[in-house]
Amino acid sequence: MTSALTLTDVHKSFGAAQIIRGVNLAVEPGERHAIIGPNGAGKSTLFNLISGRYLPSRGEISLHGEKISDLPPYKVNRKGLSRSFQITNLFHNMTVFENLRCSLLWAQGYKYSFWHLIGRQTGLTEATEQWLERLGLEKRRDVQASLLTYAEQRTLEIGTTIAGGADVVLLDEPTAGMGLSERDHAMRLIREVTRDKTLLIVEHDMSVVFELADRISVLVYGEVIASDTPDAVRGNAAVQEAYLGEAH
Numbered sequence: 001m002t003s004a005l006t007l008t009d010v011h012k013s014f015g016a017a018q019i020i021r022g023v024n025l026a027v028e029p030g031e032r033h034a035i036i037g038p039n040g041a042g043k044s045t046l047f048n049l050i051s052g053r054y055l056p057s058r059g060e061i062s063l064h065g066e067k068i069s070d071l072p073p074y075k076v077n078r079k080g081l082s083r084s085f086q087i088t089n090l091f092h093n094m095t096v097f098e099n100l101r102c103s104l105l106w107a108q109g110y111k112y113s114f115w116h117l118i119g120r121q122t123g124l125t126e127a128t129e130q131w132l133e134r135l136g137l138e139k140r141r142d143v144q145a146s147l148l149t150y151a152e153q154r155t156l157e158i159g160t161t162i163a164g165g166a167d168v169v170l171l172d173e174p175t176a177g178m179g180l181s182e183r184d185h186a187m188r189l190i191r192e193v194t195r196d197k198t199l200l201i202v203e204h205d206m207s208v209v210f211e212l213a214d215r216i217s218v219l220v221y222g223e224v225i226a227s228d229t230p231d232a233v234r235g236n237a238a239v240q241e242a243y244l245g246e247a248h
């Protein structure tokens, strides 16, 4: 079986600083895979490499067996990989409905060209309404994204990342800054909306990681020191040592 996402000997340096140092990773189709590691380990850099924002200094990244590490972000997205951001990436002056509709438009290949939509509005509106319901944002349908609560913005960010139809989804700290009940809601939502998708998640909250992930890779100083099931990672001595002194 071809892996959904494969990283082969990936390196990234900024000047003399080697930030990612020979990462090998295979994420299988349908797997929920978490990347954890202490602050500054290179997790965001890894996401930037996978999503096409950075070019690797060395090594290769492929999506369903096809090389993507030489493509810009929008082409990686077109191939079926979508990512969310730590700082929400919404259209703040647009409503919740409009934000979701843009993602669905993009999925259908219209690239914000509304002229192609004549006669197809109904299907699109219905699909957008379904997403509103899935996310529990029906009552906030016509509210500008900038006026949502922080947790609602994060929920919408997850929605717009996934509604675009990508089958490989990267979520960057989706529950950061949330309270306990908001976090539980976000976790249920992520589980629900990523069914049948491949998920790669960077998350600091260990309860989220251990609850959601089928497999966990631990990144320390730009190297994967363990990649295993949650139970095996929990018992791994090198991982415990890397986290010594970290609040988790």
Ligand SMILES: Nc1ncnc2c1ncn2[C@@H]1O[C@H](COP(=O)(O)OP(=O)(O)OP(=O)(O)O)[C@@H](O)[C@H]1O
Residues within 6 Å of the ligand: 014, 017, 019, 037, 038, 039, 040, 041, 042, 043, 044, 045, 046
């Ligand atoms: N564009 C860049 N230029 C130079 N150095 C960078 C750049 N991006 C990241 N770094 C450095 O790479 C290292 C890893 O950063 P990165 O943000 O990937 O870590 P992280 O594991 O995501 O950290 P955190 O958990 O705190 O978000 C840091 O030392 C950072 O300063």
